[in-house]
Amino acid sequence: MAGLGRMPLLLLLLLLLLLPPRALGGTGEACEDHRECLSNCCVTNSVNPQKFCTPKTIFQKCLPWRRPRGHACKSHTQCQSSCCTRNSHSPEWFCTPKTIFLQCVPWRKPDGDFCERHDDCHSRCCIRLSEVSPYRCIPRTGLLAQCLPL
Template identity: 50%
Template sequence: MSVTVWTPLLLLLLLWAGPTFQDKNMRVSAYKGIGEMCRYNSECQSDCCVTNSLNPQKFCTAQTVFLECVPWRKPNGFLCEENSECHSNCCIRTSSSPGLFCSSKTFFMQCISWRMPEGAVCQHHLECWSLCCLPLSENNPSSRCTKRTGLLALCLPI
């Protein structure tokens, strides 16, 4: 075969091999595959560079059916500061301790925070299961969770 026939074939093979660039005398593929470490979406073939665990390092991942890049989120029981950190999208207080934790939503898709029982010291109505936080007496400035009273079950002082 002549040289003129081999030249187009060689060019086709080079183009098929994929785009490359030179970086400090190293030949590196321009796009990274699924599972490779990355910093930016543009580095990945999938155009998705997200976290996939508690480790803050990002990795190339596949896009969803809706062409979205969805980062890993914390499962139930992990400490959190805001809803978006959790897989359930629900970051709430789950016990008497002041910390917030990822928790599942109710059957009606609500995030309902743990509330204190009757008699517990409180500062606001929303802290109590009864939604009623009142001072025990005029002389005692500390408030406690109390039962709702009256025909309409209102939060009324005794």
Template identity: 60%
Template sequence: MAGVAWMWLWRPLLLLLWAASGPEAWNKGMGEPCEEHQECRSGCCVPNSLNPQRFCTAQTFFQHCSPWHKPNDYQCDHHWECQSNCCVQIGLGMMRACMPKTIFLQCVPWRKLKGDLCRSHHECLSQCCIRQVDSSPYRCTPRSGVLAQCLPQQ
């Protein structure tokens, strides 16, 4: 019974707070454009680093506004820049990009795509690095056949 009485005491106060913030406040969801924190249901409106526009984002466990993070495949320098918290070296140079995590929460390593030159199977997304003919260079090739084997294409 005491819990019900408590709810009736706080309800008018909550309605006053909501009314004071204006009818347009607290109506935008995650990812929607905003200008002020008050516009978002989460109370967090942060800038997108790739665009000066601000967007509604979630709050952390400690009720701080989560900063915007880069999605997968965007160039990065540090893990914390990425949504996945994985900034991985791509290719042989110094360039890095945001990559997803595996179900075991490990960063997925970058792999070469179909047609790229390679030296071993583990370099390729398809895990298949072969020559199409004896005189050609090794290239990443999609797996083929009933058993998805690493076979030269006919």
């Protein structure tokens, strides 16, 4: 009787041995894990979360698809440019290009907008125009382009 409990397990093992091995996916085939691909590289290749087999880089790395300029993002790592910033008053963040000096420059408020610190402003000048007024972005003035009240 004890041997009957092992019978389903033995049948399952026999069935697994008789099944042909699963073929590995080539470039462009859908996958869920690196082991399913000939290249051993299974990554997303668009905003769609579906993963596909892709070739490795010349450095044998698996690089996931990254969003081009203009796509919504939440971190620098999601963008091709490695630069995710705001580009307007909107709270949303977008993939933006880096400068020629490879810097990721955040969007800054134009003159006249309310601000809390100098870095909020395009002019890098955030001051109160009077003791009771709120802080605002103002253009730099004077011969040495200083942050002075108008």
